[in-house]
Amino acid sequence: MANFRTHITVAAAGGTLMAYVGWQAQWWVAPQALLVIALVAFGGILPDIDADRSRSIRLIFNILSVPSLVLGVLLLQPWLTPGLLLVACGGIYFSVRYLASVLFSRLTVHRGIWHSLMAAMLCALATAALSYHLLAQPAWLAWSHGAAVLFGFLIHLSLDELFSVDLEGARLKRSFGTALKLGDGRRPLSNVLMLIALLVLTPWVPPWGVLLELFHQGSLLWR
Secondary structure, rough: OOOHHHHHHHHHHHHHHHHHHHHHOOOHHHHHHHHHHHHHHHHHHHHHHHHHOOOOHHHHHHHHHHHHHHHHHHOOOOOOOOHHHHHHHHHHHHHHHHHHHHHHHHHHHOOOOOOHHHHHHHHHHHHHHHHHHOOOOOHHHHHHHHHHHHHHHHHHHHHHHHHOOOOOOOOOOOOOOOOOOOOOOOOOOHHHHHHHHHHHHHOOOOOHHHHHHHHHHHHOOOO
16 A cells, blocks of 8 residues: 555645645645645645554544534533633543544454445545634635645545556456445444444535536636
């Protein structure tokens, strides 16, 4: 399989291409283009959140602890004194950065449900919903953020499949077909839980009409 450096390098290159195309199409300004690159790169390592003791899982939970801390401040500030707010936010950071990563590594299996198209869609929808509701971004921009994570996620899965092909020996490795798949064929319960998460998340995403409009604009751009 592709290593951490390959995943993040290729994803960052893909993010740069996506950001440039969007900038040329005047979909976003330069600061937003940089965010798109970062989101694609993040999506490019996100599937390895199920890899125990990997560089990816440490980096992912380091990154996730920051927005979790910000969300905690926004939600708890009206209810707590400054002292209690500091303690609560410290607990949130510690829980996401350390406890959640340990729990996640024990509950997930590498190349399981998190290496699938269902997981890619869940992460894209979650990103769009957070951008729209938490960061108060316009619907079209929130969908763009979700698309950036989806693009990076798909780059990761595609690289894993490409590295499962032994060109010199003209054969497929045992890992072939374990990344770019719809769901986890060996663990049906994982598919059910992922589907439930998708259904629960769906009402929180930005308006779907804006997404269709973005698809239409994108098709016109490539003609």
